[in-house]
Amino acid sequence: HYDHLEKKTIKYLYKKNIIFIVPRGVDKYLINFGCPKEKIVVMDWWDKFLYKDLEINMTPSQHFSRRKLNDLNKSMWCSYSLIGKNKKVFFSGDGGYGKHFKKIGERFNGFDFCFIDIGSWNEHWRQVHLFPDEAIKAFKDLKGKVMIPAHWAAYNLALHKWNEPIKLLMKANKKEKINIETPKIGQIFIPGKTKTTN
Numbered sequence: 001h002y003d004h005l006e007k008k009t010i011k012y013l014y015k016k017n018i019i020f021i022v023p024r025g026v027d028k029y030l031i032n033f034g035c036p037k038e039k040i041v042v043m044d045w046w047d048k049f050l051y052k053d054l055e056i057n058m059t060p061s062q063h064f065s066r067r068k069l070n071d072l073n074k075s076m077w078c079s080y081s082l083i084g085k086n087k088k089v090f091f092s093g094d095g096g097y098g099k100h101f102k103k104i105g106e107r108f109n110g111f112d113f114c115f116i117d118i119g120s121w122n123e124h125w126r127q128v129h130l131f132p133d134e135a136i137k138a139f140k141d142l143k144g145k146v147m148i149p150a151h152w153a154a155y156n157l158a159l160h161k162w163n164e165p166i167k168l169l170m171k172a173n174k175k176e177k178i179n180i181e182t183p184k185i186g187q188i189f190i191p192g193k194t195k196t197t198n
Contacts, residue, residue, distance in 0.1 A: 001065065003157065004094065007033050014039055021049055021056055025065070025075025045078060055083040059104045061095035063128050079104070087112040090142055094120075094151065096127040097134040101141035110143030113191070119152030119165040129158075132169035136176050146179045146191065154185075 005026065014020070014035040021041045022030065030040055041049050043058040050056075063077040081104060082089040090104065090111040105111075116138055121129040129151075130138060139147045152165040166182065173180055182196045183189040189196070 001067070001094070003154075005029060005067075010035060019051070021058070021080075023058060023076035023078045028075075029067070043078075044076065053085050057081040057083065057108075059090075060100040061093055062098040062100060063093070063095045081108055081111070083108065090114045090116075090144065092116045092130070092138070092150065094129060096125075097130055097138060101138040105142040105144075111145065113146050113148060114139050114142050114144035115148045115150045117151040118149045118169050119154075119160075120157040121160070121165070122158050125158075132165050133172045135169060136172055136178060139178060144178075146181055148181050148183070148189075 010020075010030060010033045014030070014033075019039050019041055020027075020030055020035065021043060024042055024044055027037075027040045027042045031037060043049060045058055045060045048055055048057045057080065059079045059081045061077050061079045064072070065075045065077050066072045077093065077095070079093050079095065079100075080091045082091070088108055088111045090108075090113070092115060094117055116135045117130045118132045118135045119129075121131050135147070135149070149166060149169055153162045156162065169180070181189065181191075181194075183194065184196075187196075188194070
C-alpha cells in the first residue's frame with residue numbers, strides 16, 4: 001500500500017548502502033522505482049535472512065495488498081521478527097488479529113520489543129487492522145516484554161480521531177498493565193534510560 005511503499009522514499013533509500021528485504025511480489029515495485037536487483041532480497045513467510053549478526057525472519061500477517069484497481073493480492077504482506085545477539089524485536093506491519101501472533105510468539109519464544117499496529121481501524125476492516133485492545137492481545141500472544149505502538153497519528157486513513165488509538169490503548173492498559181513505551185517520531189529511544197510520555 002502507498003502508506004508503506006512510497007516511491008520518493010524508496011528512491012532516497014536505495015542510494016544508501018542498504019538492502020531491501022521484501023515479501024514476494026513487492027520486488028517488482030522496487031525495480032520499477034529504479035532500485036538495483038542486487039539490493040533486493042525476496043522472501044516468503046517463515047523464511048530467514050542473515051545479515052551480519054542479525055537474523056531477519058519474515059513472519060505472517062493477516063492483511064491484503066493493492067496499489068491499483070486490478071492488482072489485488074498480487075504481492076504478499078508480512079510482519080518481521082528480528083533476532084539479534086542479545087535482543088529480539090517484532091514488527092507487525094499492517095494486519096488484523098489472528099492465530100499467527102501466537103505461532104510467532106511460540107516459535108521465537110517471546111520478544112524484548114514489539115512494534116504493533118494500533119491505528120487506522122474501522123469495524124468493517126477488522127480483518128486487516130488491529131483495534132487497540134486487540135493489539136494488547138497480540139502483544140500477549142507474542143510473549144512481549146515492551147510494546148511500542150505503531151501505525152497511528154501519521155496518516156488519516158480512518159474515521160477515528162488521530163489520537164483515539166493511543167487513548168484507547170492506554171485506557172485498556174489500565175487493566176492489563178503491560179509495559180508500553182511511546183517515543184516521539186524521530187526520538188532516539190534507549191530502553192531503560194529514555195523516558196517516554198504515556
